[in-house]
Amino acid sequence: MSIGAARYIIDTGLSKIDDSFFRHSSAAIVGASSDYNMGHAFVQCLQDSGFRGRLYPVNPAGGEIRGLPVYRRLSDIPGRVDYVISCIPARLTPQLVRDSAAKGARVVSFFTAGYSESGRREGREMEDELLRAARAAGVRLLGPNCLGLYCPETGLSFAADFPKDKGGVAFIAQSGGNSIYLIRTAGRRGVRFSKAVSYGNACDVSECDLMEYFITDSDTTMVAAYIEGIRDARRFRRVLQRLAAAKPVIILKGGSTPGGAVAASSHTGSLAGQDESWEGLLRQTRAIRVHDLDEMADMLVALSFPGHPRGRRVAVFGSNGGFSVLTADDFIRAGFELPQLDPPWQQRLHEAVARFSRSDAGMILKNPFDITNIASAEGLQAAMKTMADSGCFDLMVAQLSISNSGWPFVDSPFTAWPGIFVDALLAVHRETGRPTAVILHSITHPVELERFGALQQKCQSAGLPVYDSIPRAVLALDRLVRHNANHPA
Amino acid sequence: MSIGAARYIIDTGLSKIDDSFFRHSSAAIVGASSDYNMGHAFVQCLQDSGFRGRLYPVNPAGGEIRGLPVYRRLSDIPGRVDYVISCIPARLTPQLVRDSAAKGARVVSFFTAGYSESGRREGREMEDELLRAARAAGVRLLGPNCLGLYCPETGLSFAADFPKDKGGVAFIAQSGGNSIYLIRTAGRRGVRFSKAVSYGNACDVSECDLMEYFITDSDTTMVAAYIEGIRDARRFRRVLQRLAAAKPVIILKGGSTPGGAVAASSHTGSLAGQDESWEGLLRQTRAIRVHDLDEMADMLVALSFPGHPRGRRVAVFGSNGGFSVLTADDFIRAGFELPQLDPPWQQRLHEAVARFSRSDAGMILKNPFDITNIASAEGLQAAMKTMADSGCFDLMVAQLSISNSGWPFVDSPFTAWPGIFVDALLAVHRETGRPTAVILHSITHPVELERFGALQQKCQSAGLPVYDSIPRAVLALDRLVRHNANHPA
Numbered sequence: 001m002s003i004g005a006a007r008y009i010i011d012t013g014l015s016k017i018d019d020s021f022f023r024h025s026s027a028a029i030v031g032a033s034s035d036y037n038m039g040h041a042f043v044q045c046l047q048d049s050g051f052r053g054r055l056y057p058v059n060p061a062g063g064e065i066r067g068l069p070v071y072r073r074l075s076d077i078p079g080r081v082d083y084v085i086s087c088i089p090a091r092l093t094p095q096l097v098r099d100s101a102a103k104g105a106r107v108v109s110f111f112t113a114g115y116s117e118s119g120r121r122e123g124r125e126m127e128d129e130l131l132r133a134a135r136a137a138g139v140r141l142l143g144p145n146c147l148g149l150y151c152p153e154t155g156l157s158f159a160a161d162f163p164k165d166k167g168g169v170a171f172i173a174q175s176g177g178n179s180i181y182l183i184r185t186a187g188r189r190g191v192r193f194s195k196a197v198s199y200g201n202a203c204d205v206s207e208c209d210l211m212e213y214f215i216t217d218s219d220t221t222m223v224a225a226y227i228e229g230i231r232d233a234r235r236f237r238r239v240l241q242r243l244a245a246a247k248p249v250i251i252l253k254g255g256s257t258p259g260g261a262v263a264a265s266s267h268t269g270s271l272a273g274q275d276e277s278w279e280g281l282l283r284q285t286r287a288i289r290v291h292d293l294d295e296m297a298d299m300l301v302a303l304s305f306p307g308h309p310r311g312r313r314v315a316v317f318g319s320n321g322g323f324s325v326l327t328a329d330d331f332i333r334a335g336f337e338l339p340q341l342d343p344p345w346q347q348r349l350h351e352a353v354a355r356f357s358r359s360d361a362g363m364i365l366k367n368p369f370d371i372t373n374i375a376s377a378e379g380l381q382a383a384m385k386t387m388a389d390s391g392c393f394d395l396m397v398a399q400l401s402i403s404n405s406g407w408p409f410v411d412s413p414f415t416a417w418p419g420i421f422v423d424a425l426l427a428v429h430r431e432t433g434r435p436t437a438v439i440l441h442s443i444t445h446p447v448e449l450e451r452f453g454a455l456q457q458k459c460q461s462a463g464l465p466v467y468d469s470i471p472r473a474v475l476a477l478d479r480l481v482r483h484n485a486n487h488p489a
Numbered sequence: 490m491s492i493g494a495a496r497y498i499i500d501t502g503l504s505k506i507d508d509s510f511f512r513h514s515s516a517a518i519v520g521a522s523s524d525y526n527m528g529h530a531f532v533q534c535l536q537d538s539g540f541r542g543r544l545y546p547v548n549p550a551g552g553e554i555r556g557l558p559v560y561r562r563l564s565d566i567p568g569r570v571d572y573v574i575s576c577i578p579a580r581l582t583p584q585l586v587r588d589s590a591a592k593g594a595r596v597v598s599f600f601t602a603g604y605s606e607s608g609r610r611e612g613r614e615m616e617d618e619l620l621r622a623a624r625a626a627g628v629r630l631l632g633p634n635c636l637g638l639y640c641p642e643t644g645l646s647f648a649a650d651f652p653k654d655k656g657g658v659a660f661i662a663q664s665g666g667n668s669i670y671l672i673r674t675a676g677r678r679g680v681r682f683s684k685a686v687s688y689g690n691a692c693d694v695s696e697c698d699l700m701e702y703f704i705t706d707s708d709t710t711m712v713a714a715y716i717e718g719i720r721d722a723r724r725f726r727r728v729l730q731r732l733a734a735a736k737p738v739i740i741l742k743g744g745s746t747p748g749g750a751v752a753a754s755s756h757t758g759s760l761a762g763q764d765e766s767w768e769g770l771l772r773q774t775r776a777i778r779v780h781d782l783d784e785m786a787d788m789l790v791a792l793s794f795p796g797h798p799r800g801r802r803v804a805v806f807g808s809n810g811g812f813s814v815l816t817a818d819d820f821i822r823a824g825f826e827l828p829q830l831d832p833p834w835q836q837r838l839h840e841a842v843a844r845f846s847r848s849d850a851g852m853i854l855k856n857p858f859d860i861t862n863i864a865s866a867e868g869l870q871a872a873m874k875t876m877a878d879s880g881c882f883d884l885m886v887a888q889l890s891i892s893n894s895g896w897p898f899v900d901s902p903f904t905a906w907p908g909i910f911v912d913a914l915l916a917v918h919r920e921t922g923r924p925t926a927v928i929l930h931s932i933t934h935p936v937e938l939e940r941f942g943a944l945q946q947k948c949q950s951a952g953l954p955v956y957d958s959i960p961r962a963v964l965a966l967d968r969l970v971r972h973n974a975n976h977p978a
Contacts, residue, residue, distance in 0.1 A: 044897070045898070089848070118850065157897075158897060159897045159898070160898050161898065173811070176811070177809030178809070180896055184934070185931070254818065257817065257822055259826075260814050262829075263853060266859075267853055292819075292959065293931070321666065321757070322663070323664075325743040326781060328748040328751070337748075359578070362602035362603070368748070368752045370755075370756070401670060404669050408649055409650065412530060414530075445677075449935055471780070
């Protein structure tokens with residue numbers, strides 16, 4: 001059977017990705033050695049991630065890894081093996097595919113690299129041979145040149161510290177390193193994943209196969225993708241159109257310049273395509289385009305947390321006049337409005353401040369509000385509640401500059417203030433339910449990072465999205481409002 | 490004497506800022522109490538910053554602060570007081586100016602707020618009264634509503650952890666919080682300051698006075714400014730033109746939108762002005778415009794470190810194929826080139842890799858180079874030296890993704906690699922002297938921040954600029970190349 005024919009079968013739905021692609025009750029790591037190597041690392045990672053299946057290291061040298069016997073051959077393993085991870089040299093891998101099929105494997109994932117991305121004829125031929133062997137045996141291939149599957153539900157993972165609880169985000173990426181960073185950084189910000197796939201060269205399982213599956217996957221509420229190249233532009237357009245109509249889709253296109261395209265070709269053997277046609281396609285399908293992984297994480301945070309604003313009227317409030325000015329500039333530049341409180345509410349704000357502060361010196365009692373000098377929880381709550389109750393705003397944006405909170409030291413009695421501020425914010429949010437976003441920014445010191453981490457967790461646990469940069473928060477909120485306007489609930 | 494007349498005297502040079510504005514052998518902090526308050530914090534800060542002068546806390550309640558007697562009145566202090574910091578309510582400050590003059594003070598700095606920025610008539614009148622008192626007494630005023638002076642040479646500071654050694658950057662800002670963040674974050678990145686001034690409402694000492702001084706200040710090699718508003722547009726144009734012709738100038742304009750302008754007015758009583766005229770002025774004077782404080786810090790890093798590139802041919806090399814692709818995209822989009830090695834050098838690179846690695850699988854041996862799988866210092870040095878010696882590049886850009894370096898754990902044997910990489914980089918830089926920039930990015934974990942901090946310090950000590958974000962590094966390097974093209978040495 002030719003590769004073209006094999007692809008046709010996939011395209012026509014004969015061998016679609018389904019849940020069984022992600023759920024495995026046994027996994028073999030081929031090429032794991034008792035000395036530390038990549039295969040060993042995979043074994044350790046799956047153990048520490050709590051993989052809920054049997055784990056079989058395989059290496060001709062035998063031995064033991066962390067209490068597990070190392071099998072000399074795949075065929076020595078008793079019983080069936082669902083999922084195989086290859087960490088052996090490329091020239092040995094076609095035989096591995098056949099051996100895996102003989103053990104009943106459904107998916108073989110190739111950490112192994114050195115195929116089409118090498119730019120060499122042998123590499124391309126080897127990749128074709130892999131695919132032929134897989135087709136003949138009815139096995140699906142992931143990669144080559146990838147990290148494979150993350151499925152928190154089954155404890156399958158490719159980094160030991162990925163979140164162990166599941167959520168609604170499906171993420172696919174041609175780059176393993178990008179996958180690790182995105183899942184880690186978004187994970188720390190409260191984003192949870194249904195499934196993630198590092199899919200490398202995409203010689204068999206492609207972005208189209210995966211995105212098609214996510215259209216109907218009931219675990220998945222939104223999809224993010226880092227894509228360097230596609231092989232079937234028509235199918236991609238069709239699948240993306242259906243997917244983006246069903247769920248929010250965020251795309252980061254790598255290799256969108258000539259220099260990046262050279263890199264993409266050497267990285268995953270991808271043909272990067274014209275950036276103009278990508279831009280048009282993404283606009284047409286109303287997928288959300290982002291330009292780096294931090295923007296992608298911001299967007300996942302914006303979409304994952306409840307309380308989306310229904311309009312562009314923003315109240316900015318928090319600490320530090322200079323940052324208030326800059327935050328206002330960024331929101332206005334992005335097309336938001338910062339209206340002022342209606343006079344009776346403005347009056348109430350002044351009354352609240354008069355009740356709880358000796359003076360209003362050093363504060364801004366207009367939007368953007370600088371309420372640094374309200375020291376008490378009651379005073380902060382009264383001020384924030386006035387804003388929330390006024391009905392003048394679609395979105396409450398709290399901005400706290402962490403670095404200044406301990407002025408003039410990293411540690412001083414003033415460092416308690418951000419905590420008091422956050423408690424007041426959460427109380428008002430609980431009471432009013434107003435859409436609220438938090439920006440905890442300007443961290444310069446490891447001590448501040450700890451302080452920031454604690455406040456961040458507190459806000460996230462209460463259901464509030466937290467951003468760590470003013471301009472990136474504004475960018476994500478703008479994209480969120482645009483997306484929701486394009487996709488009325 | 491009217492305010493107009495007083496301003497005329499300054500404008501005509503009768504009372505210019507000079508070195509004595511920054512060098513004081515005694516300082517009084519008025520309003521410091523033995524219980525912790527802002528004045529107390531200033532005393533503590535000046536002690537911990539190593540202020541090389543006499544320090545006098547002043548408070549009608551008397552007492553003691555950290556071993557220092559608290560004087561009940563300014564006039565009780567024996568001898569002269571050069572510098573006075575006001576932390577008392579605004580209504581008491583006109584008398585303070587007169588008392589300060591009586592003690593021989595040259596400068597009074599007002600942490601005190603509640604003047605023109607309050608938007609109230611009493612506030613504006615009080616500010617005018619301050620100025621009249623100062624003019625009558627021949628004292629210069631800083632602020633009000635500011636943090637005052639940072640001058641590492643004399644140990645004068647407004648945050649205890651600011652760098653204690655001096656450098657060439659002068660920084661002025663209307664926002665105290667912005668000052669703290671900028672000096673802290675740039676300081677951690679190896680930027681050192683000649684003088685910095687948080688100048689608040691600028692009722693007396695203005696951005697023009699300060700920038701004029703920096704034109705000829707021999708300690709200052711470049712100037713950065715956060716400005717919300719100016720009072721004398723003609724003078725500002727004249728001063729900026731002369732300053733920017735003499736030294737690099739970086740400007741962050743706050744209040745450049747209508748919403749930001751409202752905030753600027755409430756923050757420092759500033760009239761923000763039309764953004765278009767600012768844009769034109771900055772373009773005309775060839776000042777470098779930035780849009781937030783991180784971009785400002787990046788620009789100070791770019792200008793402060795030696796080894797500026799003379800052209801746009803960049804070699805990108807480091808870890809992770811996906812980040813290599815994205816870095817290439819960002820550089821190309823900003824107008825840089827990523828040329829390939831000339832064939833003989835390309836041949837040498839392949840030979841080096843063949844000598845030091847078992848295979849080139851998983852690497853990109855084209856520009857952008859992914860050399861993650863060269864494990865040894867010798868191999869990395871050989872590869873980097875080939876790029877440096879080739880003469881194909883104006884700038885070497887090393888990018889390391891910190892979060893992936895410990896895959897699949899935050900801590901694993903692989904975490905040693907970035908250290909080996911950095912050592913090789915520094916060895917090649919020592920040997921070849923090629924312009925080199927480092928991007929240490931994608932940090933997700935406190936442990937990684939420590940690791941990053943150590944590598945960052947190592948690079949900075951060796952004279953290499955370090956950035957923590959790929960897009961912001963590209964932005965700063967683009968601005969650097971443009972600036973240098975506009976200002977040939």
